[in-house]
Amino acid sequence: xxxxxxxxxxxxxxxxxxxxxxxxxxxxxxxxxxxxxxxxxxxxxxxxxxxxxxxxxxxxxxxxxxxxxxxxxxxxxxxxxxxxxxxxxxxxxxxxxxxxxxxxxxxxxxxxxxxxxxxxxxxxxxxxxxxxxxxxxxxxxxxxxxxxxxxxxxxxxxxxxxxxxxxxxxxxxxxxxxxxxxxxxxxxxxxxxxxxxxxxxxxxxxxxxxxxxxxxxxxxxxxxxxxxxxxxxxxxxxxxxxxxxxxxxxxxxxxxxxxxxxxxxxxxxxxxxxxxxxxxxxxxxxxxxxxxxxxxxxxxxxxxxxxxxxxxxxxxxxxxxxxxxxxxxxxxxxxxxxxxxxxxxxxxxxxxxxxxxxxxxxxxxxxxxxxxxxxxxxxxxxxxxxxxxxxxxxxxxxxxxxxxxxxxxxxxxxxxxxxxxxxxxxxxxxxxxxxxxxxxxxxxxxxxxxxxxxxxxxxxxxxxxxxxxxxxxxxxxxxxxxxxxxxxxxxxxxxxxxxxxxxxxxxxxxxxxxxxxxxxxx
Amino acid sequence: xxxxxxxxxxxxxxxxxxxxxxxxxxxxxxxxxxxxxxxxxxxxxxxxxxxxxxxxxxxxxxxxxxxxxxxxxxxxxxxxxxxxxxxxxxxxxxxxxxxxxxxxxxxxxxxxxxxxxxxxxxxxxxxxxxxxxxxxxxxxxxxxxxxxxxxxxxxxxxxxxxxxxxxxxxxxxxxxxxxxxxxxxxxxxxxxxxxxxxxxxxxxxxxxxxxxxxxxxxxxxxxxxxxxxxxxxxxxxxxxxxxxxxxxxxxxxxxxxxxxxxxxxxxxxxxxxxxxxxxxxxxxxxxxxxxxxxxxxxxxxxxxxxxxxxxxxxxxxxxxxxxxxxxxxxxx
Ligand code: HEM
Numbered sequence: 003x004x005x006x007x008x009x010x011x012x013x014x015x016x017x018x019x020x021x022x023x024x025x026x027x028x029x030x031x032x033x034x035x036x037x038x039x040x041x042x043x044x045x046x047x048x049x050x051x052x053x054x055x056x057x058x059x060x061x062x063x064x065x066x067x068x069x070x071x072x073x074x075x076x077x078x079x080x081x082x083x084x085x086x087x088x089x090x091x092x093x094x095x096x097x098x099x100x101x102x103x104x105x106x107x108x109x110x111x112x113x114x115x116x117x118x119x120x121x122x123x124x125x126x127x128x129x130x131x132x133x134x135x136x137x138x139x140x141x142x143x144x145x146x147x148x149x150x151x152x153x154x155x156x157x158x159x160x161x162x163x164x165x166x167x168x169x170x171x172x173x174x175x176x177x178x179x180x181x182x183x184x185x186x187x188x189x190x191x192x193x194x195x196x197x198x199x200x201x202x203x204x205x206x207x208x209x210x211x212x213x214x215x216x217x218x219x220x221x222x223x224x225x226x227x228x229x230x231x232x233x234x235x236x237x238x239x240x241x242x243x244x245x246x247x248x249x250x251x252x253x254x255x256x257x258x259x260x261x262x263x264x265x266x267x268x269x270x271x272x273x274x275x276x277x278x279x280x281x282x283x284x285x286x287x288x289x290x291x292x293x294x295x296x297x298x299x300x301x302x303x304x305x306x307x308x309x310x311x312x313x314x315x316x317x318x319x320x321x322x323x324x325x326x327x328x329x330x331x332x333x334x335x336x337x338x339x340x341x342x343x344x345x346x347x348x349x350x351x352x353x354x355x356x357x358x359x360x361x362x363x364x365x366x367x368x369x370x371x372x373x374x375x376x377x378x379x380x381x382x383x384x385x386x387x388x389x390x391x392x393x394x395x396x397x398x399x400x401x402x403x404x405x406x407x408x409x410x411x412x413x414x415x416x417x418x419x420x421x422x423x424x425x426x427x428x429x430x431x432x433x434x435x436x437x438x439x440x441x442x443x444x445x446x447x448x449x450x451x452x453x454x455x456x457x458x459x460x461x462x463x464x465x466x467x468x469x470x471x472x473x474x475x476x477x478x479x480x481x482x483x484x485x486x487x488x489x490x491x492x493x494x495x496x497x498x499x500x501x502x503x504x505x506x507x508x509x510x511x512x513x514x515x516x517x518x519x520x521x522x523x524x
Numbered sequence: 525x526x527x528x529x530x531x532x533x534x535x536x537x538x539x540x541x542x543x544x545x546x547x548x549x550x551x552x553x554x555x556x557x558x559x560x561x562x563x564x565x566x567x568x569x570x571x572x573x574x575x576x577x578x579x580x581x582x583x584x585x586x587x588x589x590x591x592x593x594x595x596x597x598x599x600x601x602x603x604x605x606x607x608x609x610x611x612x613x614x615x616x617x618x619x620x621x622x623x624x625x626x627x628x629x630x631x632x633x634x635x636x637x638x639x640x641x642x643x644x645x646x647x648x649x650x651x652x653x654x655x656x657x658x659x660x661x662x663x664x665x666x667x668x669x670x671x672x673x674x675x676x677x678x679x680x681x682x683x684x685x686x687x688x689x690x691x692x693x694x695x696x697x698x699x700x701x702x703x704x705x706x707x708x709x710x711x712x713x714x715x716x717x718x719x720x721x722x723x724x725x726x727x728x729x730x731x732x733x734x735x736x737x738x739x740x741x742x743x744x745x746x747x748x749x750x751x752x753x754x755x756x757x758x759x760x761x762x763x764x765x766x767x768x769x770x771x772x773x774x775x776x777x778x779x780x781x782x783x784x785x786x787x788x789x790x791x792x793x794x795x796x797x798x799x800x801x802x803x804x805x806x807x808x809x810x811x812x813x814x815x816x817x818x819x820x821x822x823x824x825x826x827x828x829x830x831x832x833x834x835x836x837x838x839x840x841x842x843x844x845x846x847x848x849x850x851x852x853x854x855x856x
Binding site: 052053054055056057058060061095096097098099100101114115121125129132133136137140183184277280281284285288292294295296297298299300302303304305308310311312313314315316317318319320323411413414416417421422423424426 | 739740742743744747748751752753754755756757759760761762763764765766768769809813817818819820821822823824825828829830831833834836837838840841842844845846848849850851852853854855
């Protein structure tokens with residue numbers, strides 16, 4: 003068959019279309035006009051290390067996708083208004099029939115009871131939010147404990163901490179939207195926190211609420227920040243985060259064939275893209291599972307917020323827990339001087355402390371440099387045990403936050419374990435200081451032990467052979483080592499040739515692939 | 525090339541599994557969420573309260589609780605006097621008041637003929653702590669004071685016995701706990717009759733006409749008056765120094781109305797500030813909506829709110845997803 007012959011049979015048509023078929027054609031069309039191929043190559047050849055801890059950031063990415071999709075659905079039904087209205091008498095939930103509520107609250111319960119899949123979307127949105135912030139935290143912990151934030155990746159660490167702050171902020175704003183008793187209590191506390199800021203406090207509060215609390219515009223304002231400004235900022239920063247990642251390439255754990263000058267892993271196409279897609283569905287599935295089976299924030303049971311009402315046992319979502327916990331354990335220290343009040347019992351836990359926490363988080367790469375004087379480039383990760391001081395500090399820091407987080411449920415703990423609330427409170431005050439102070443040295447020594455003991459791990463114990471002598475004495479002798487049990491030096495395993503070959507080729511050709519494992523030069 | 529195909533195949537399986545999972549879950553979710561069915565389907569007609577059989581009723585919208593029943597002298601008596609305005613009184617053949625109230629709540633006195641039985645039960649079960657004359661025991665020889673029971677009114681006696689608080693298991697406890705009652709309702713009635721015969725007092729034992737209740741008013745009043753201690757979902761919570769507001773998920777309508785009118789332990793007495801209609805509405809809301817919460821969104825987690833939710837998000841949500849990444853990724 004010649005190339006000029008008109009293709010007739012199916013097979014001929016297929017052959018005429020070339021090895022990449024119609025896809026190839028489309029790509030060609032785009033490439034000729036937009037220069038697609040070059041960018042596409044970079045994208046498809048991006049190497050992703052295969053270690054599982056590198057997937058944690060993706061949980062954050064995909065739960066954010068879930069938040070966007072379900073959030074857009076919610077905006078179709080949610081009415082961000084504090085105008086009062088009467089719940090219709092045929093509303094399915096009887097205790098609210100004929101009640102006077104705000105349009106924001108009504109639209110939320112209406113969405114939960116009357117809109118098909120509305121409740122599923124609400125619950126998925128809220129669970130995805132809880133998972134989103136949690137995944138950011140574990141992702142951050144991975145980056146912290148392995149030293150992935152070191153030069154040259156300090157900027158991306160800053161972007162990451164900013165993302166965490168934005169996520170927490172947006173979670174709080176979203177939680178406030180339904181205008182129910184619990185969220186109203188949250189806004190009330192936020193107002194008190196603003197008021198506690200020295201000098202400018204009352205101005206800040208007046209600015210946010212357009213007058214005194216609760217006012218009638220705060221839901222509208224929170225809404226637009228929640229659905230537009232913060233998600234927009236998050237999207238932009240996620241873009242920057244991933245852009246920096248592609249530009250600077252991934253870090254990797256040290257190992258065979260891995261150097262400061264290469265990255266070993268799977269290429270975006272055709273391996274990682276499928277892996278990550280599967281992971282997307284897993285995250286989606288987890289959010290759907292929780293949204294379908296576990297109730298979250300049943301606002302109809304709480305009712306409309308009125309400033310005179312208050313419920314006991316109101317906690318914020320988990321990611322605000324450490325702030326609530328510190329508010330609870332803080333002694334009531336208040337200073338009244340020269341006609342001014344400084345309510346330190348609010349200012350310290352809710353303004354000064356989070357300021358310290360997030361400033362330390364932001365500045366960590368430079369704080370660490372002060373100690374290590376290390377100005378080198380790092381692409382190979384640390385094993386946490388090899389940097390015992392950093393690991394110990396991180397554990398102590400997390401331990402403090404964990405105690406404060408637990409302290410946000412003092413009442414629930416006291417009720418559950420039938421102990422006095424006062425006892426739990428005082429216990430938490432003590433633990434705030436004791437646990438981090440103990441956690442640091444304990445972690446430090448565990449790290450040191452692991453460093454030394456690693457080579458012995460996994461070895462079988464040698465049996466003792468007990469022998470009775472003629473005099474009747476018993477003697478225990480260690481048995482002869484079985485093959486492989488002795489303290490023999492391992493042979494130096496040579497680096498697999500294909501990796502070395504490739505690493506050499508890489509210098510010349512940028513990238514080469516084989517067997518799903520790829521190596522890219524930095 | 526072979527390895528690559530193998531890798532691809534594994535990932536393809538995982539993608540497939542994930543897809544199937546997501547699809548299955550969404551399908552599972554649909555029945556929950558296809559517009560929830562009306563929660564309280566039955567519309568209940570209004571009903572009127574009538575006097576117990578064999579008594580004569582006197583309806584008098586102007587008439588209050590007989591002054592003879594309200595003592596002004598002792599603190600406990602005034603505490604228990606705050607039953608509302610009664611438009612119905614029921615008298616037995618001897619002309620004795622056996623019940624009073626209105627269309628919302630009828631407060632009944634236990635039959636005085638039960639008093640002898642009640643005395644026997646009292647001496648067996650209560651006298652060791654509260655004294656043989658029900659006038660209390662001062663903390664001279666025991667660990668704590670045992671309150672006088674005279675003049676507390678039948679509702680108080682009935683509440684403490686039917687909720688199982690009395691006879692107390694451990695008198696040194698900060699707060700007598702609700703437990704399986706040792707005495708049955710009939711015996712409780714008899715003891716109440718006996719104690720009341722020593723010094724008659726109100727309130728009588730309330731029987732609440734929950735059928736006519738307005739749940740919406742109940743919700744609003746509950747949020748305003750009760751949520752601060754019992755939490756908005758009625759789950760209860762710890763108060764200061766080992767005391768606690770108990771869960772409201774098991775109390776009967778009579779017990780709720782009693783609690784409101786008598787204020788057990790550290791709970792305030794809601795007497796003057798709530799009318800009988802309002803007590804009825806709160807009672808209905810507590811026993812119908814709080815005790816059987818409308819958990820249309822899945823597992824309700826006992827109304828524990830963000831504490832339970834946070835636990836699930838951290839343990840199940842992110843925990844499982846970390847395991848998944850552990851599964852999908854390499855472990856070296
Ligand atoms: C940064 C990511 C986001 C987080 C952390 C977040 C978090 C939350 C939370 C915790 C709630 C309370 C839900 C409830 O229990 O009722 C909420 C409500 C809401 N969110 Fe988001 N959200 C995010 C992004 C979005 C986006 C992108 C949109 C829309 C474009 C959106 C729209 C809404 C709406 C309309 C509500 C109120 C409806 C309701 O409460 O049922 N959210 N959000």
